[in-house]
Amino acid sequence: MNHFEIDRDLKELTKHRTVDLPLACYETTINQNIHGHIPLHWHEEIQFVRMIKGEAVFKINGASISIREGDGLFINSGCLHSAEDFYPSNGTYICLNVSPHFVLNPELYTTYVDPYLRATNLPFLHLEAKEPWAKNILEAILQIKQFIQQQSPFFEIETTVQLTLIWQNLMVNGFHLEYDPLKVQKDQRMKQxxxxxxxxxxxxxxxxxxxxxxxxxxxxxxxxxxxxxxxxxxxxxxxxxxxxxxxxxxxxxxxxxxxxxxxxxxxxxxxxxxxxxxxxxxxxxxxxxx
Known part of the structure:
Protein backbone atom coordinates (compact mmCIF):
# COMPACT_ATOMS: atom_id res chain seq x y z
CA MET A 1 0.00 0.00 0.00
CA ASN A 2 1.66 3.27 -1.09
CA HIS A 3 -1.13 5.85 -0.97
CA PHE A 4 -4.35 6.49 0.89
CA GLU A 5 -6.83 9.33 1.03
CA ILE A 6 -7.62 11.31 4.16
CA ASP A 7 -10.45 13.78 4.63
CA ARG A 8 -10.23 17.32 5.97
CA ASP A 9 -10.10 16.31 9.62
CA LEU A 10 -7.32 13.76 8.85
CA LYS A 11 -9.59 10.72 9.05
CA GLU A 12 -8.38 8.00 6.70
CA LEU A 13 -10.96 7.13 4.04
CA THR A 14 -9.64 3.64 3.25
CA LYS A 15 -12.17 0.88 3.84
CA HIS A 16 -10.19 -1.53 6.02
CA ARG A 17 -11.84 -4.84 5.24
CA THR A 18 -11.66 -7.98 3.18
CA VAL A 19 -14.71 -9.14 1.24
CA ASP A 20 -16.12 -10.89 4.31
CA LEU A 21 -14.34 -9.45 7.35
CA PRO A 22 -14.08 -5.90 8.81
CA LEU A 23 -10.29 -5.95 8.88
CA ALA A 24 -7.38 -5.43 6.49
CA CYS A 25 -3.80 -6.65 6.51
CA TYR A 26 -1.16 -5.34 4.13
CA GLU A 27 2.53 -4.52 3.77
CA THR A 28 3.73 -0.93 3.60
CA THR A 29 7.19 0.33 2.63
CA ILE A 30 7.25 3.80 4.10
CA ASN A 31 9.46 5.62 1.58
CA GLN A 32 7.35 4.27 -1.32
CA ASN A 33 4.34 6.26 -0.15
CA ILE A 34 3.41 9.11 -2.48
CA HIS A 35 4.62 11.59 0.17
CA GLY A 36 7.79 9.66 1.04
CA HIS A 37 6.36 9.03 4.50
CA ILE A 38 3.05 8.06 6.12
CA PRO A 39 1.26 11.40 6.69
CA LEU A 40 -0.59 12.32 9.86
CA HIS A 41 -4.03 10.65 10.01
CA TRP A 42 -6.41 8.69 12.22
CA HIS A 43 -9.08 6.03 11.83
CA GLU A 44 -11.69 4.31 13.93
CA GLU A 45 -10.03 0.92 13.51
CA ILE A 46 -7.43 -0.25 15.99
CA GLN A 47 -4.07 -0.92 14.38
CA PHE A 48 -1.32 -3.46 14.97
CA VAL A 49 2.08 -3.04 13.33
CA ARG A 50 4.93 -5.50 12.90
CA MET A 51 8.20 -4.23 11.41
CA ILE A 52 9.55 -6.82 8.98
CA LYS A 53 12.44 -4.75 7.60
CA GLY A 54 14.44 -1.78 8.80
CA GLU A 55 13.32 0.72 11.41
CA ALA A 56 10.68 3.43 11.56
CA VAL A 57 9.75 6.35 13.78
CA PHE A 58 6.05 6.53 14.58
CA LYS A 59 4.43 9.63 16.05
CA ILE A 60 1.20 9.04 17.97
CA ASN A 61 -0.71 11.85 19.70
CA GLY A 62 2.48 13.87 20.06
CA ALA A 63 4.74 11.04 21.28
CA SER A 64 7.55 9.58 19.15
CA ILE A 65 8.66 5.96 19.26
CA SER A 66 11.19 4.03 17.17
CA ILE A 67 10.16 0.52 16.10
CA ARG A 68 12.89 -1.89 15.06
CA GLU A 69 12.71 -4.95 12.83
CA GLY A 70 10.91 -7.77 14.61
CA ASP A 71 9.10 -5.48 17.06
CA GLY A 72 5.73 -3.83 16.66
CA LEU A 73 3.14 -1.39 17.85
CA PHE A 74 -0.48 -1.16 18.93
CA ILE A 75 -2.22 2.12 17.96
CA ASN A 76 -5.58 2.79 19.57
CA SER A 77 -8.74 3.89 17.79
CA GLY A 78 -8.96 7.59 16.94
CA CYS A 79 -5.32 8.46 17.66
CA LEU A 80 -3.47 10.82 15.33
CA HIS A 81 -0.38 9.07 13.97
CA SER A 82 2.25 9.22 11.24
CA ALA A 83 5.41 7.30 10.35
CA GLU A 84 8.79 8.07 8.82
CA ASP A 85 11.53 5.74 7.66
CA PHE A 86 14.60 5.65 9.91
CA TYR A 87 16.81 6.61 6.96
CA PRO A 88 18.11 4.71 5.10
CA SER A 89 16.51 1.52 6.38
CA ASN A 90 13.71 1.12 3.78
CA GLY A 91 11.38 0.42 6.69
CA THR A 92 8.62 -2.04 5.81
CA TYR A 93 5.88 -3.23 8.11
CA ILE A 94 2.79 -5.38 8.21
CA CYS A 95 -0.24 -3.35 9.18
CA LEU A 96 -3.34 -5.00 10.64
CA ASN A 97 -6.36 -2.69 10.95
CA VAL A 98 -9.41 -4.11 12.71
CA SER A 99 -12.85 -2.73 13.45
CA PRO A 100 -13.11 -2.64 17.27
CA HIS A 101 -16.53 -4.32 17.11
CA PHE A 102 -14.96 -7.35 15.43
CA VAL A 103 -12.35 -8.01 18.14
CA LEU A 104 -14.76 -9.87 20.45
CA ASN A 105 -18.41 -10.84 20.20
CA PRO A 106 -21.02 -8.19 21.14
CA GLU A 107 -21.71 -9.71 24.56
CA LEU A 108 -18.07 -9.15 25.57
CA TYR A 109 -17.43 -5.84 23.78
CA THR A 110 -18.72 -3.53 26.52
CA THR A 111 -16.68 -5.21 29.26
CA TYR A 112 -13.47 -6.14 27.50
CA VAL A 113 -13.02 -3.84 24.50
CA ASP A 114 -14.75 -0.48 25.00
CA PRO A 115 -12.81 0.45 28.20
CA TYR A 116 -9.53 0.06 26.30
CA LEU A 117 -10.72 2.19 23.39
CA ARG A 118 -11.87 4.98 25.73
CA ALA A 119 -8.77 4.90 27.94
CA THR A 120 -6.90 8.19 27.58
CA ASN A 121 -3.64 6.69 28.91
CA LEU A 122 -3.47 4.07 26.13
CA PRO A 123 -2.86 5.80 22.77
CA PHE A 124 -0.28 3.15 21.83
CA LEU A 125 1.78 0.23 23.12
CA HIS A 126 5.29 -0.76 22.10
CA LEU A 127 5.30 -4.47 21.26
CA GLU A 128 8.81 -5.76 21.98
CA ALA A 129 9.43 -9.32 20.83
CA LYS A 130 11.48 -10.06 23.95
CA GLU A 131 8.26 -9.82 26.02
CA PRO A 132 6.25 -13.09 25.83
CA TRP A 133 2.84 -11.36 25.69
CA ALA A 134 4.02 -9.02 22.91
CA LYS A 135 5.67 -11.88 21.01
CA ASN A 136 2.32 -13.71 21.01
CA ILE A 137 0.66 -10.66 19.43
CA LEU A 138 3.40 -10.26 16.82
CA GLU A 139 3.17 -13.92 15.82
CA ALA A 140 -0.63 -13.71 15.59
CA ILE A 141 -0.30 -10.78 13.17
CA LEU A 142 1.73 -13.01 10.83
CA GLN A 143 -0.80 -15.80 11.19
CA ILE A 144 -3.68 -13.52 10.22
CA LYS A 145 -1.75 -12.24 7.21
CA GLN A 146 -1.22 -15.82 6.02
CA PHE A 147 -4.87 -16.75 6.60
CA ILE A 148 -6.09 -13.81 4.52
CA GLN A 149 -3.62 -14.48 1.70
CA GLN A 150 -4.23 -18.22 1.47
CA GLN A 151 -7.98 -18.15 2.24
CA SER A 152 -8.01 -21.82 3.15
CA PRO A 153 -11.25 -23.40 4.41
CA PHE A 154 -12.50 -21.75 7.60
CA PHE A 155 -9.84 -19.01 7.45
CA GLU A 156 -12.42 -16.55 8.80
CA ILE A 157 -12.79 -18.62 11.98
CA GLU A 158 -9.01 -19.00 12.29
CA THR A 159 -8.67 -15.24 11.99
CA THR A 160 -11.16 -14.57 14.78
CA VAL A 161 -9.31 -17.05 17.01
CA GLN A 162 -6.06 -15.13 16.49
CA LEU A 163 -7.80 -11.81 17.15
CA THR A 164 -9.08 -13.15 20.46
CA LEU A 165 -5.54 -14.26 21.30
CA ILE A 166 -4.19 -10.82 20.45
CA TRP A 167 -6.71 -9.04 22.64
CA GLN A 168 -6.28 -11.44 25.53
CA ASN A 169 -2.51 -10.91 25.52
CA LEU A 170 -3.04 -7.16 25.50
CA MET A 171 -5.42 -7.30 28.46
CA VAL A 172 -3.48 -9.72 30.66
CA ASN A 173 -0.45 -7.45 30.51
CA GLY A 174 -2.20 -5.66 33.37
CA PHE A 175 -2.69 -2.08 32.23
CA HIS A 176 -4.33 0.35 34.59
CA LEU A 177 -6.84 2.18 32.41
CA GLU A 178 -7.66 5.84 32.91
CA TYR A 179 -10.27 8.14 31.38
CA ASP A 180 -9.66 11.89 31.39
CA PRO A 181 -12.51 13.94 29.82
CA LEU A 182 -10.18 16.97 29.57
CA LYS A 183 -7.73 15.02 27.42
CA VAL A 184 -10.57 13.87 25.17
CA GLN A 185 -11.58 17.51 24.74
CA LYS A 186 -8.00 18.52 23.90
CA ASP A 187 -7.71 15.82 21.25
CA GLN A 188 -11.01 16.95 19.73
CA ARG A 189 -9.89 20.59 19.63
CA MET A 190 -6.67 19.59 17.90
CA LYS A 191 -8.67 17.77 15.22
CA GLN A 192 -10.97 20.80 14.82
Missing amino acids: MLNWIHQHYTEKVLLEDIAKAGQLSRSECCRYFKRILKTTPLNYVTNYRIRRSSVLLKQTDASVTEVSYQVGFNSTSYFIDQFKKVMGRTPLDYKKSN
Missing part, protein backbone atom coordinates in the same frame (compact mmCIF):
# COMPACT_ATOMS: atom_id res chain seq x y z
CA MET A 193 -7.99 23.10 14.20
CA LEU A 194 -6.44 20.70 11.70
CA ASN A 195 -9.78 20.35 9.96
CA TRP A 196 -10.04 24.14 9.64
CA ILE A 197 -6.54 24.35 8.15
CA HIS A 198 -7.29 21.63 5.62
CA GLN A 199 -10.44 23.48 4.54
CA HIS A 200 -8.79 26.91 4.24
CA TYR A 201 -5.10 26.27 3.39
CA THR A 202 -5.54 27.80 -0.10
CA GLU A 203 -6.60 31.10 1.52
CA LYS A 204 -4.76 33.57 3.73
CA VAL A 205 -4.38 31.80 7.08
CA LEU A 206 -3.93 33.70 10.34
CA LEU A 207 -3.03 32.33 13.74
CA GLU A 208 -6.19 33.90 15.14
CA ASP A 209 -8.34 31.90 12.74
CA ILE A 210 -6.71 28.59 13.68
CA ALA A 211 -7.08 29.33 17.39
CA LYS A 212 -10.73 30.28 16.95
CA ALA A 213 -11.45 26.95 15.25
CA GLY A 214 -10.24 25.18 18.41
CA GLN A 215 -11.92 27.69 20.76
CA LEU A 216 -8.50 28.64 22.15
CA SER A 217 -6.35 31.71 22.66
CA ARG A 218 -3.43 32.21 20.27
CA SER A 219 -0.87 31.22 22.92
CA GLU A 220 -2.82 28.09 23.90
CA CYS A 221 -3.19 27.18 20.22
CA CYS A 222 0.59 27.35 19.81
CA ARG A 223 1.07 25.15 22.87
CA TYR A 224 -1.29 22.53 21.41
CA PHE A 225 0.66 22.36 18.14
CA LYS A 226 4.02 22.32 19.92
CA ARG A 227 2.94 19.52 22.27
CA ILE A 228 1.20 17.27 19.75
CA LEU A 229 2.86 18.01 16.39
CA LYS A 230 6.19 19.50 17.56
CA THR A 231 5.77 22.54 15.32
CA THR A 232 4.00 25.90 15.19
CA PRO A 233 0.53 26.34 13.65
CA LEU A 234 1.81 28.42 10.73
CA ASN A 235 4.73 26.07 10.07
CA TYR A 236 2.18 23.26 9.92
CA VAL A 237 0.20 25.26 7.35
CA THR A 238 3.33 25.70 5.21
CA ASN A 239 4.23 22.01 5.44
CA TYR A 240 0.66 20.99 4.62
CA ARG A 241 0.69 23.26 1.54
CA ILE A 242 3.96 21.66 0.44
CA ARG A 243 2.47 18.20 0.93
CA ARG A 244 -0.57 19.12 -1.17
CA SER A 245 1.66 20.68 -3.83
CA SER A 246 3.74 17.48 -4.10
CA VAL A 247 0.57 15.57 -5.04
CA LEU A 248 -0.42 18.19 -7.64
CA LEU A 249 3.07 18.23 -9.15
CA LYS A 250 2.88 14.46 -9.61
CA GLN A 251 -0.68 14.19 -10.81
CA THR A 252 -1.29 17.28 -12.98
CA ASP A 253 0.32 19.16 -15.84
CA ALA A 254 0.11 22.46 -13.97
CA SER A 255 3.26 24.58 -13.88
CA VAL A 256 5.19 25.26 -10.68
CA THR A 257 3.74 28.77 -10.54
CA GLU A 258 0.19 27.50 -11.00
CA VAL A 259 0.64 24.90 -8.27
CA SER A 260 2.13 27.42 -5.87
CA TYR A 261 -0.98 29.62 -6.09
CA GLN A 262 -3.35 26.65 -5.98
CA VAL A 263 -2.02 25.61 -2.55
CA GLY A 264 -2.07 29.09 -1.04
CA PHE A 265 1.36 30.64 -1.67
CA ASN A 266 1.27 34.20 -3.03
CA SER A 267 4.91 34.13 -4.15
CA THR A 268 6.41 31.52 -6.46
CA SER A 269 9.95 32.22 -5.25
CA TYR A 270 8.90 31.72 -1.62
CA PHE A 271 7.12 28.50 -2.58
CA ILE A 272 10.24 27.19 -4.32
CA ASP A 273 12.37 28.09 -1.30
CA GLN A 274 10.01 26.38 1.17
CA PHE A 275 9.53 23.33 -1.06
CA LYS A 276 13.30 22.83 -1.27
CA LYS A 277 13.63 23.08 2.52
CA VAL A 278 10.96 20.41 3.08
CA MET A 279 11.52 18.09 0.12
CA GLY A 280 15.26 18.54 -0.46
CA ARG A 281 14.89 19.62 -4.11
CA THR A 282 13.11 22.20 -6.20
CA PRO A 283 9.49 21.72 -7.32
CA LEU A 284 10.61 21.46 -10.94
CA ASP A 285 13.16 18.76 -10.15
CA TYR A 286 10.51 16.92 -8.15
CA LYS A 287 8.01 17.19 -11.02
CA LYS A 288 10.52 15.93 -13.60
CA SER A 289 11.59 12.98 -11.44
CA ASN A 290 7.99 11.82 -11.15
Whole structure:
Protein backbone atom coordinates (compact mmCIF):
# COMPACT_ATOMS: atom_id res chain seq x y z
CA MET A 1 0.00 0.00 0.00
CA ASN A 2 1.66 3.27 -1.09
CA HIS A 3 -1.13 5.85 -0.97
CA PHE A 4 -4.35 6.49 0.89
CA GLU A 5 -6.83 9.33 1.03
CA ILE A 6 -7.62 11.31 4.16
CA ASP A 7 -10.45 13.78 4.63
CA ARG A 8 -10.23 17.32 5.97
CA ASP A 9 -10.10 16.31 9.62
CA LEU A 10 -7.32 13.76 8.85
CA LYS A 11 -9.59 10.72 9.05
CA GLU A 12 -8.38 8.00 6.70
CA LEU A 13 -10.96 7.13 4.04
CA THR A 14 -9.64 3.64 3.25
CA LYS A 15 -12.17 0.88 3.84
CA HIS A 16 -10.19 -1.53 6.02
CA ARG A 17 -11.84 -4.84 5.24
CA THR A 18 -11.66 -7.98 3.18
CA VAL A 19 -14.71 -9.14 1.24
CA ASP A 20 -16.12 -10.89 4.31
CA LEU A 21 -14.34 -9.45 7.35
CA PRO A 22 -14.08 -5.90 8.81
CA LEU A 23 -10.29 -5.95 8.88
CA ALA A 24 -7.38 -5.43 6.49
CA CYS A 25 -3.80 -6.65 6.51
CA TYR A 26 -1.16 -5.34 4.13
CA GLU A 27 2.53 -4.52 3.77
CA THR A 28 3.73 -0.93 3.60
CA THR A 29 7.19 0.33 2.63
CA ILE A 30 7.25 3.80 4.10
CA ASN A 31 9.46 5.62 1.58
CA GLN A 32 7.35 4.27 -1.32
CA ASN A 33 4.34 6.26 -0.15
CA ILE A 34 3.41 9.11 -2.48
CA HIS A 35 4.62 11.59 0.17
CA GLY A 36 7.79 9.66 1.04
CA HIS A 37 6.36 9.03 4.50
CA ILE A 38 3.05 8.06 6.12
CA PRO A 39 1.26 11.40 6.69
CA LEU A 40 -0.59 12.32 9.86
CA HIS A 41 -4.03 10.65 10.01
CA TRP A 42 -6.41 8.69 12.22
CA HIS A 43 -9.08 6.03 11.83
CA GLU A 44 -11.69 4.31 13.93
CA GLU A 45 -10.03 0.92 13.51
CA ILE A 46 -7.43 -0.25 15.99
CA GLN A 47 -4.07 -0.92 14.38
CA PHE A 48 -1.32 -3.46 14.97
CA VAL A 49 2.08 -3.04 13.33
CA ARG A 50 4.93 -5.50 12.90
CA MET A 51 8.20 -4.23 11.41
CA ILE A 52 9.55 -6.82 8.98
CA LYS A 53 12.44 -4.75 7.60
CA GLY A 54 14.44 -1.78 8.80
CA GLU A 55 13.32 0.72 11.41
CA ALA A 56 10.68 3.43 11.56
CA VAL A 57 9.75 6.35 13.78
CA PHE A 58 6.05 6.53 14.58
CA LYS A 59 4.43 9.63 16.05
CA ILE A 60 1.20 9.04 17.97
CA ASN A 61 -0.71 11.85 19.70
CA GLY A 62 2.48 13.87 20.06
CA ALA A 63 4.74 11.04 21.28
CA SER A 64 7.55 9.58 19.15
CA ILE A 65 8.66 5.96 19.26
CA SER A 66 11.19 4.03 17.17
CA ILE A 67 10.16 0.52 16.10
CA ARG A 68 12.89 -1.89 15.06
CA GLU A 69 12.71 -4.95 12.83
CA GLY A 70 10.91 -7.77 14.61
CA ASP A 71 9.10 -5.48 17.06
CA GLY A 72 5.73 -3.83 16.66
CA LEU A 73 3.14 -1.39 17.85
CA PHE A 74 -0.48 -1.16 18.93
CA ILE A 75 -2.22 2.12 17.96
CA ASN A 76 -5.58 2.79 19.57
CA SER A 77 -8.74 3.89 17.79
CA GLY A 78 -8.96 7.59 16.94
CA CYS A 79 -5.32 8.46 17.66
CA LEU A 80 -3.47 10.82 15.33
CA HIS A 81 -0.38 9.07 13.97
CA SER A 82 2.25 9.22 11.24
CA ALA A 83 5.41 7.30 10.35
CA GLU A 84 8.79 8.07 8.82
CA ASP A 85 11.53 5.74 7.66
CA PHE A 86 14.60 5.65 9.91
CA TYR A 87 16.81 6.61 6.96
CA PRO A 88 18.11 4.71 5.10
CA SER A 89 16.51 1.52 6.38
CA ASN A 90 13.71 1.12 3.78
CA GLY A 91 11.38 0.42 6.69
CA THR A 92 8.62 -2.04 5.81
CA TYR A 93 5.88 -3.23 8.11
CA ILE A 94 2.79 -5.38 8.21
CA CYS A 95 -0.24 -3.35 9.18
CA LEU A 96 -3.34 -5.00 10.64
CA ASN A 97 -6.36 -2.69 10.95
CA VAL A 98 -9.41 -4.11 12.71
CA SER A 99 -12.85 -2.73 13.45
CA PRO A 100 -13.11 -2.64 17.27
CA HIS A 101 -16.53 -4.32 17.11
CA PHE A 102 -14.96 -7.35 15.43
CA VAL A 103 -12.35 -8.01 18.14
CA LEU A 104 -14.76 -9.87 20.45
CA ASN A 105 -18.41 -10.84 20.20
CA PRO A 106 -21.02 -8.19 21.14
CA GLU A 107 -21.71 -9.71 24.56
CA LEU A 108 -18.07 -9.15 25.57
CA TYR A 109 -17.43 -5.84 23.78
CA THR A 110 -18.72 -3.53 26.52
CA THR A 111 -16.68 -5.21 29.26
CA TYR A 112 -13.47 -6.14 27.50
CA VAL A 113 -13.02 -3.84 24.50
CA ASP A 114 -14.75 -0.48 25.00
CA PRO A 115 -12.81 0.45 28.20
CA TYR A 116 -9.53 0.06 26.30
CA LEU A 117 -10.72 2.19 23.39
CA ARG A 118 -11.87 4.98 25.73
CA ALA A 119 -8.77 4.90 27.94
CA THR A 120 -6.90 8.19 27.58
CA ASN A 121 -3.64 6.69 28.91
CA LEU A 122 -3.47 4.07 26.13
CA PRO A 123 -2.86 5.80 22.77
CA PHE A 124 -0.28 3.15 21.83
CA LEU A 125 1.78 0.23 23.12
CA HIS A 126 5.29 -0.76 22.10
CA LEU A 127 5.30 -4.47 21.26
CA GLU A 128 8.81 -5.76 21.98
CA ALA A 129 9.43 -9.32 20.83
CA LYS A 130 11.48 -10.06 23.95
CA GLU A 131 8.26 -9.82 26.02
CA PRO A 132 6.25 -13.09 25.83
CA TRP A 133 2.84 -11.36 25.69
CA ALA A 134 4.02 -9.02 22.91
CA LYS A 135 5.67 -11.88 21.01
CA ASN A 136 2.32 -13.71 21.01
CA ILE A 137 0.66 -10.66 19.43
CA LEU A 138 3.40 -10.26 16.82
CA GLU A 139 3.17 -13.92 15.82
CA ALA A 140 -0.63 -13.71 15.59
CA ILE A 141 -0.30 -10.78 13.17
CA LEU A 142 1.73 -13.01 10.83
CA GLN A 143 -0.80 -15.80 11.19
CA ILE A 144 -3.68 -13.52 10.22
CA LYS A 145 -1.75 -12.24 7.21
CA GLN A 146 -1.22 -15.82 6.02
CA PHE A 147 -4.87 -16.75 6.60
CA ILE A 148 -6.09 -13.81 4.52
CA GLN A 149 -3.62 -14.48 1.70
CA GLN A 150 -4.23 -18.22 1.47
CA GLN A 151 -7.98 -18.15 2.24
CA SER A 152 -8.01 -21.82 3.15
CA PRO A 153 -11.25 -23.40 4.41
CA PHE A 154 -12.50 -21.75 7.60
CA PHE A 155 -9.84 -19.01 7.45
CA GLU A 156 -12.42 -16.55 8.80
CA ILE A 157 -12.79 -18.62 11.98
CA GLU A 158 -9.01 -19.00 12.29
CA THR A 159 -8.67 -15.24 11.99
CA THR A 160 -11.16 -14.57 14.78
CA VAL A 161 -9.31 -17.05 17.01
CA GLN A 162 -6.06 -15.13 16.49
CA LEU A 163 -7.80 -11.81 17.15
CA THR A 164 -9.08 -13.15 20.46
CA LEU A 165 -5.54 -14.26 21.30
CA ILE A 166 -4.19 -10.82 20.45
CA TRP A 167 -6.71 -9.04 22.64
CA GLN A 168 -6.28 -11.44 25.53
CA ASN A 169 -2.51 -10.91 25.52
CA LEU A 170 -3.04 -7.16 25.50
CA MET A 171 -5.42 -7.30 28.46
CA VAL A 172 -3.48 -9.72 30.66
CA ASN A 173 -0.45 -7.45 30.51
CA GLY A 174 -2.20 -5.66 33.37
CA PHE A 175 -2.69 -2.08 32.23
CA HIS A 176 -4.33 0.35 34.59
CA LEU A 177 -6.84 2.18 32.41
CA GLU A 178 -7.66 5.84 32.91
CA TYR A 179 -10.27 8.14 31.38
CA ASP A 180 -9.66 11.89 31.39
CA PRO A 181 -12.51 13.94 29.82
CA LEU A 182 -10.18 16.97 29.57
CA LYS A 183 -7.73 15.02 27.42
CA VAL A 184 -10.57 13.87 25.17
CA GLN A 185 -11.58 17.51 24.74
CA LYS A 186 -8.00 18.52 23.90
CA ASP A 187 -7.71 15.82 21.25
CA GLN A 188 -11.01 16.95 19.73
CA ARG A 189 -9.89 20.59 19.63
CA MET A 190 -6.67 19.59 17.90
CA LYS A 191 -8.67 17.77 15.22
CA GLN A 192 -10.97 20.80 14.82
CA MET A 193 -7.99 23.10 14.20
CA LEU A 194 -6.44 20.70 11.70
CA ASN A 195 -9.78 20.35 9.96
CA TRP A 196 -10.04 24.14 9.64
CA ILE A 197 -6.54 24.35 8.15
CA HIS A 198 -7.29 21.63 5.62
CA GLN A 199 -10.44 23.48 4.54
CA HIS A 200 -8.79 26.91 4.24
CA TYR A 201 -5.10 26.27 3.39
CA THR A 202 -5.54 27.80 -0.10
CA GLU A 203 -6.60 31.10 1.52
CA LYS A 204 -4.76 33.57 3.73
CA VAL A 205 -4.38 31.80 7.08
CA LEU A 206 -3.93 33.70 10.34
CA LEU A 207 -3.03 32.33 13.74
CA GLU A 208 -6.19 33.90 15.14
CA ASP A 209 -8.34 31.90 12.74
CA ILE A 210 -6.71 28.59 13.68
CA ALA A 211 -7.08 29.33 17.39
CA LYS A 212 -10.73 30.28 16.95
CA ALA A 213 -11.45 26.95 15.25
CA GLY A 214 -10.24 25.18 18.41
CA GLN A 215 -11.92 27.69 20.76
CA LEU A 216 -8.50 28.64 22.15
CA SER A 217 -6.35 31.71 22.66
CA ARG A 218 -3.43 32.21 20.27
CA SER A 219 -0.87 31.22 22.92
CA GLU A 220 -2.82 28.09 23.90
CA CYS A 221 -3.19 27.18 20.22
CA CYS A 222 0.59 27.35 19.81
CA ARG A 223 1.07 25.15 22.87
CA TYR A 224 -1.29 22.53 21.41
CA PHE A 225 0.66 22.36 18.14
CA LYS A 226 4.02 22.32 19.92
CA ARG A 227 2.94 19.52 22.27
CA ILE A 228 1.20 17.27 19.75
CA LEU A 229 2.86 18.01 16.39
CA LYS A 230 6.19 19.50 17.56
CA THR A 231 5.77 22.54 15.32
CA THR A 232 4.00 25.90 15.19
CA PRO A 233 0.53 26.34 13.65
CA LEU A 234 1.81 28.42 10.73
CA ASN A 235 4.73 26.07 10.07
CA TYR A 236 2.18 23.26 9.92
CA VAL A 237 0.20 25.26 7.35
CA THR A 238 3.33 25.70 5.21
CA ASN A 239 4.23 22.01 5.44
CA TYR A 240 0.66 20.99 4.62
CA ARG A 241 0.69 23.26 1.54
CA ILE A 242 3.96 21.66 0.44
CA ARG A 243 2.47 18.20 0.93
CA ARG A 244 -0.57 19.12 -1.17
CA SER A 245 1.66 20.68 -3.83
CA SER A 246 3.74 17.48 -4.10
CA VAL A 247 0.57 15.57 -5.04
CA LEU A 248 -0.42 18.19 -7.64
CA LEU A 249 3.07 18.23 -9.15
CA LYS A 250 2.88 14.46 -9.61
CA GLN A 251 -0.68 14.19 -10.81
CA THR A 252 -1.29 17.28 -12.98
CA ASP A 253 0.32 19.16 -15.84
CA ALA A 254 0.11 22.46 -13.97
CA SER A 255 3.26 24.58 -13.88
CA VAL A 256 5.19 25.26 -10.68
CA THR A 257 3.74 28.77 -10.54
CA GLU A 258 0.19 27.50 -11.00
CA VAL A 259 0.64 24.90 -8.27
CA SER A 260 2.13 27.42 -5.87
CA TYR A 261 -0.98 29.62 -6.09
CA GLN A 262 -3.35 26.65 -5.98
CA VAL A 263 -2.02 25.61 -2.55
CA GLY A 264 -2.07 29.09 -1.04
CA PHE A 265 1.36 30.64 -1.67
CA ASN A 266 1.27 34.20 -3.03
CA SER A 267 4.91 34.13 -4.15
CA THR A 268 6.41 31.52 -6.46
CA SER A 269 9.95 32.22 -5.25
CA TYR A 270 8.90 31.72 -1.62
CA PHE A 271 7.12 28.50 -2.58
CA ILE A 272 10.24 27.19 -4.32
CA ASP A 273 12.37 28.09 -1.30
CA GLN A 274 10.01 26.38 1.17
CA PHE A 275 9.53 23.33 -1.06
CA LYS A 276 13.30 22.83 -1.27
CA LYS A 277 13.63 23.08 2.52
CA VAL A 278 10.96 20.41 3.08
CA MET A 279 11.52 18.09 0.12
CA GLY A 280 15.26 18.54 -0.46
CA ARG A 281 14.89 19.62 -4.11
CA THR A 282 13.11 22.20 -6.20
CA PRO A 283 9.49 21.72 -7.32
CA LEU A 284 10.61 21.46 -10.94
CA ASP A 285 13.16 18.76 -10.15
CA TYR A 286 10.51 16.92 -8.15
CA LYS A 287 8.01 17.19 -11.02
CA LYS A 288 10.52 15.93 -13.60
CA SER A 289 11.59 12.98 -11.44
CA ASN A 290 7.99 11.82 -11.15
